[in-house]
Amino acid sequence: MSTxxxxxxAGDLHFLKRLNRSAIxxxxxxTPGLTRADIATQAQLTKATVGGGVQSLxxxxxxxxxxxxxxxxxxxxxxxxxxxxxxxxxxxxVGVHGLRLVACTLSGELLASHHEHLVPTTPEVTxxxxxxxxxxxxxxxxxxxxxxxxxxxxxxxxxxxxxPVLRRAPNLGWRDIRFLELLSPHxxxxxxxxxxxxxAKSAAFGxxxxxxxxxxxxxxxxxxxxxxGSGMVEGSHPPLISRGLQGLAGEIGHTVLQxxxxxxxxxxxxxxxxxxxxxxxxxALGIAEEENLIEAILPRLHEEQVQLxxxxxxxxxxxxxxxxxxxxxxxxxxxxxxxxxxGAPLLDPALAFFNAHQNRLLGTRHQVxxxxxxxxxxxxxxxxxxxxxxxxxxxxxDLI
Amino acid sequence: MSTxxxxxxAGDLHFLKRLNRSAIxxxxxxTPGLTRADIATQAQLTKATVGGGVQSLxxxxxxxxxxxxxxxxxxxxxxxxxxxxxxxxxxxxVGVHGLRLVACTLSGELLASHHEHLVPTTPEVTxxxxxxxxxxxxxxxxxxxxxxxxxxxxxxxxxxxxxPVLRRAPNLGWRDIRFLELLSPHxxxxxxxxxxxxxAKSAAFGxxxxxxxxxxxxxxxxxxxxxxGSGMVEGSHPPLISRGLQGLAGEIGHTVLQxxxxxxxxxxxxxxxxxxxxxxxxxALGIAEEENLIEAILPRLHEEQVQLxxxxxxxxxxxxxxxxxxxxxxxxxxxxxxxxxxGAPLLDPALAFFNAHQNRLLGTRHQVxxxxxxxxxxxxxxxxxxxxxxxxxxxxxDLI
DNA sequence: TCATCTTGGTACTGACAATGAACGAACCCT
DNA sequence: AGGGTTCGTTCATTGTCAGTACCAAGATGA
Numbered sequence: 001m002s003t004x005x006x007x008x009x010a011g012d013l014h015f016l017k018r019l020n021r022s023a024i025x026x027x028x029x030x031t032p033g034l035t036r037a038d039i040a041t042q043a044q045l046t047k048a049t050v051g052g053g054v055q056s057l058x059x060x061x062x063x064x065x066x067x068x069x070x071x072x073x074x075x076x077x078x079x080x081x082x083x084x085x086x087x088x089x090x091x092x093x094v095g096v097h098g099l100r101l102v103a104c105t106l107s108g109e110l111l112a113s114h115h116e117h118l119v120p121t122t123p124e125v126t127x128x129x130x131x132x133x134x135x136x137x138x139x140x141x142x143x144x145x146x147x148x149x150x151x152x153x154x155x156x157x158x159x160x161x162x163x164p165v166l167r168r169a170p171n172l173g174w175r176d177i178r179f180l181e182l183l184s185p186h187x188x189x190x191x192x193x194x195x196x197x198x199x200a201k202s203a204a205f206g207x208x209x210x211x212x213x214x215x216x217x218x219x220x221x222x223x224x225x226x227x228x229g230s231g232m233v234e235g236s237h238p239p240l241i242s243r244g245l246q247g248l249a250g251e252i253g254h255t256v257l258q259x260x261x262x263x264x265x266x267x268x269x270x271x272x273x274x275x276x277x278x279x280x281x282x283x284a285l286g287i288a289e290e291e292n293l294i295e296a297i298l299p300r301l302h303e304e305q306v307q308l309x310x311x312x313x314x315x316x317x318x319x320x321x322x323x324x325x326x327x328x329x330x331x332x333x334x335x336x337x338x339x340x341x342x343g344a345p346l347l348d349p350a351l352a353f354f355n356a357h358q359n360r361l362l363g364t365r366h367q368v369x370x371x372x373x374x375x376x377x378x379x380x381x382x383x384x385x386x387x388x389x390x391x392x393x394x395x396x397x398d399l400i
Numbered sequence: 401m402s403t404x405x406x407x408x409x410a411g412d413l414h415f416l417k418r419l420n421r422s423a424i425x426x427x428x429x430x431t432p433g434l435t436r437a438d439i440a441t442q443a444q445l446t447k448a449t450v451g452g453g454v455q456s457l458x459x460x461x462x463x464x465x466x467x468x469x470x471x472x473x474x475x476x477x478x479x480x481x482x483x484x485x486x487x488x489x490x491x492x493x494v495g496v497h498g499l500r501l502v503a504c505t506l507s508g509e510l511l512a513s514h515h516e517h518l519v520p521t522t523p524e525v526t527x528x529x530x531x532x533x534x535x536x537x538x539x540x541x542x543x544x545x546x547x548x549x550x551x552x553x554x555x556x557x558x559x560x561x562x563x564p565v566l567r568r569a570p571n572l573g574w575r576d577i578r579f580l581e582l583l584s585p586h587x588x589x590x591x592x593x594x595x596x597x598x599x600a601k602s603a604a605f606g607x608x609x610x611x612x613x614x615x616x617x618x619x620x621x622x623x624x625x626x627x628x629g630s631g632m633v634e635g636s637h638p639p640l641i642s643r644g645l646q647g648l649a650g651e652i653g654h655t656v657l658q659x660x661x662x663x664x665x666x667x668x669x670x671x672x673x674x675x676x677x678x679x680x681x682x683x684a685l686g687i688a689e690e691e692n693l694i695e696a697i698l699p700r701l702h703e704e705q706v707q708l709x710x711x712x713x714x715x716x717x718x719x720x721x722x723x724x725x726x727x728x729x730x731x732x733x734x735x736x737x738x739x740x741x742x743g744a745p746l747l748d749p750a751l752a753f754f755n756a757h758q759n760r761l762l763g764t765r766h767q768v769x770x771x772x773x774x775x776x777x778x779x780x781x782x783x784x785x786x787x788x789x790x791x792x793x794x795x796x797x798d799l800i
Numbered sequence: 801t802c803a804t805c806t807t808g809g810t811a812c813t814g815a816c817a818a819t820g821a822a823c824g825a826a827c828c829c830t
Numbered sequence: 831a832g833g834g835t836t837c838g839t840t841c842a843t844t845g846t847c848a849g850t851a852c853c854a855a856g857a858t859g860a
Contacts, residue, residue: 805859811852813849814849819842822842827835830834
C-alpha cells in the first residue's frame with residue numbers, strides 16, 4: 001500500500017526561523033539583486049526580521065552583498081546575491097553512453113564537468129568507477145575550499161521513490177539496484193545529502209529550479225534518446241516532482257499510441273517507443289548496436305528511407321507532446337536527449353504537429369513555450385545537483 | 401506568461417499558531433478518535449501545545465470530545481472527533497443532465513442533496529436557478545444553525561485557474577464564463593470561500609480529501625460521461641490539484657489514441673473521445689440527443705452491434721487508463737460518470753486490458769487499486785465542498 | 801482497601817523569534 | 831545647508847512553544 005504516513009506539518013519557533021531564512025534565500029535565488037527592503041515587502045516580513053535573517057545567511061556563506069542600488073529619493077538599498085564561493089553540489093548521470101559528472105554552484109553554474117564515454121557494465125563496477133571520477137572532480141582546484149552540500153545521481157529508468165531503488169533500466173540491463181548503497185562505501189568522506197532519481201525528472205527539476213526571473217508554474221522535460229521518458233515538476237515551494245506510486249510517472253515512451261501496433265520490449269503493443277526512440281529508429285534503418293546512432297544517421301539524411309523514418313518518428317513525437325499537453329498541461333516543455341541532434345528532419349514534423357493541434361480545444365492563439373536543448377549532455381546531472389540544493393534549503397538540514 | 405509571483409512562504413508567530421492548529425485538525429480529520437497524546441506523538445509537538453490547540457478548536461466548534469479510550473495502564477485518553485454540528489460546506493455541479501447540490505459536514509457526510517433534472521440553458525439563467533436551489537438547501541432544517549464555510553462549484557470543462565474562468569464546456573455550449581461572478585449577485589448572504597473548478601478535479605479532490613485511515617499518496621478520478629475527463633490530486637498537505645497552465649490537465653479525452661483516426665469535435669483526429677465517450681457511443685449506435693443514453697442502451701445490451709461497440713469503447717478506456725498509469729502513475733484510480741452504469745459490457749474489457757498490461761514494465765504483481773463508483777451523482781459536488789473545507793483549513797482564513 | 805504504577809492532560813516558567821517604534825545612515829532635492 | 835525620503839539596525843515588548851512539575855484517572859497488586 002501507498003500510505004505516506006507523514007503527519008501534517010507542524011513546528012516550533014526554530015522551525016519558523018528556518019522557514020523564514022529559507023524564504024529569504026529562495027527569494028534571492030529567484031530574483032538575484034533584491035534588497036532587504038524588497039524582501040520584506042514581498043515576503044510580508046518586517047524589516048527587522050529580514051535584517052536578522054540576511055545577517056545570519058551572510059555569516060554562513062549563503063549570501064553575499066553586492067552593489068548599492070540606485071537611490072529613488074532616499075538611502076539606496078544594498079543588492080543581495082547568492083554567494084557562489086562557499087558551497088557547491090555534485091551531480092552525476094549514469095547513461096547508456098557514459099558517465100556525466102558536474103560540480104555546480106548555488107546559482108547552477110558549472111564549476112567543473114566531466115563526460116566519461118563508456119558503456120556501463122555491472123552496477124558495482126560502475127559505482128566504483130563513478131566514485132573515483134567524483135573524487136577527482138572534488139580534488140579539482142575550482143572546487144577547493146567549498147563545502148559540498150551533497151551528491152545527486154540521475155539514472156535512466158523508473159525509480160521507486162520510497163526506498164529508493166532503480167526498478168529497471170532496460171538500456172543498461174539493470175534491475176532493482178540500490179545504487180546509492182553501492183556508491184556510498186566508495187565515498188566515505190562525502191558529506192551532506194544523497195539523492196537518486198530518474199534522469200528526466202532530475203533534468204526537469206534543474207531546468208525549473210535554476211531559472212531566475214519569470215519562473216513557469218510547471219515544466220515537463222522530455223528526454224528523447226534510446227528510450228523516451230519525461231519528468232514533470234510543479235512550481236510550488238519547493239517545486240514538486242511528480243514521481244507516482246512506483247516511479248512510473250513520466251514513462252510516456254510506454255503510453256500506447258497505436259493500439260495493436262508493433263510489440264515493444266516491455267511486452268505491450270503500440271507503445272510510443274515503437275514509433276519514436278533510438279532503438280526503434282535503429283531497428284527501422286538497420287543500424288547495429290555498436291554504431292553510434294547519431295553519427296550513423298547524420299551522413300545519410302538525404303536518403304529517402306531515412307527522411308521517411310524520421311518524419312514518422314517526428315509525428316509520433318508531436319503526438320506525444322500533444323498528449324502531454326492534454327494530460328499535464330505544463331507551462332513549459334523542454335525537449336532534450338540525444339535524438340535532438342538529428343535536427344530538423346525529426347523535430348520539424350514534431351513541432352509542426354504539436355503547434356498545429358495544441359490550440360484546437362480552447363481556440364486560443366497562445367502557444368505553450370517549447371524549448372529544444374541542443375546539447376543536453378549535463379542537463380540531468382545538473383538537475384540532480386539542483387535536487388541536492390533544494391533538499392538542503394527546504395529539508396530538515398541544519399545548514400540554514 | 402505563467403508566472404506565479406507567489407513569494408516563498410514565510411510567516412510570523414500567528415502563522416505558526418495557525419499552522420499547528422491546522423495540523424491538529426488535519427490529524428483528527430484523517431484518523432478520527434485520536435487523543436491529545438496521540439497527536440503530540442505524531443506531530444512532534446509537546447502535550448502542552450497540543451492541549452492548548454485542542455482547547456481553542458473545541459471552543460470554536462471544530463472538534464468535539466468523544467468517549468474515553470481503553471486505559472492501557474494509566475489514565476485513559478479522551479477521543480477527539482470532528483464536530484459535524486457546527487460547520488457545513490455547500491457544493492454544486494452544473495452538468496449536462498442537471499444541477500446537483502449538496503450540503504455536507506466536515507467529515508464529508510451529506511446533510512442534504514438535491515438533483516434538479518434539466519438541460520442547462522444560458523449561464524445567466526442557470527446561475528439564477530442554482531442560486532435559488534442553494535437558498536432552499538440552506539433553508540432546510542438539517543442545515544439550521546450551522547455556519548457555512550463557503551460554496552464550491554464544479555463545471556464540465558477546462559477552467560483557467562488564474563481568473564478563474566470556464567474556458568469551454570462543449571456539452572453546455574458555454575465559452576469563457578466567469579460563473580462565480582454570475583452567481584454571487586443572487587447569493588448576497590453567502591459568506592465564506594467561493595470555489596470554482598472542473599468537475600473531475602473536484603471529484604478527485606473529494607475522493608482523496610474525505611478519506612480516513614489509509615490515504616493514498618495520489619489519486620486520479622476518471623469521469624466517463626458525454627465526454628471523458630480526469631483529475632489528479634497529489635497528497636501533499638493540503639492535497640495539490642494538478643490544473644496545468646490553461647486548466648487543460650486531465651483532458652485525457654483529447655489525447656490521441658489513434659493517429660489519423662476519426663475527427664473529434666475539437667478538430668483533431670483520433671482523440672480518445674472518438675473511441676469512448678457518450679457522444680461517440682451515441683453516434684455509433686444512432687441514438688438521438690433527446691434520448692437518455694443509458695436508458696436507450698440498457699434494453700439493447702444483447703444486440704451484437706451494441707456489444708461490439710461497448711467492447712471497443714471499453715478497450716479504448718482500458719488503453720486510456722494504461723496511458724494514465726504510465727504518465728501519472730497515481731496510487732489509486734477512481735472511475736465514475738454516467739457511462740459506468742453500462743456495466744460489464746463496457747467495464748470488463750477496460751479493466752481486463754488495464755490489468756493485463758499495467759505490470760509489463762516493472763514485472764511486478766502489484767495491482768494499482770481501481771475503484772468503480774456505481775452512483776457518482778453527487779461525487780463532484782461533494783468534492784467541490786471538500787475544496788471549500790481545505791481552503792478554509794489551509795488558506796488564509798481566520799476561522800482556525 | 802489502599803498504596804503504587806502508569807499514562808493523559810494542564811499550569812507555570814523560561815527561551816526565543818517576530819513585532820513595532822525609534823533611530824541612525826545615506827542619498828535626493830531645493 | 832537643510833528638509834524629505836528610503837534603507838537598515840537597535841531594543842523593548844509580545845506571543846508561541848518547550849520543559850518541568852503537577853494533577854487526574856484508571857490499572858495493578860499486596
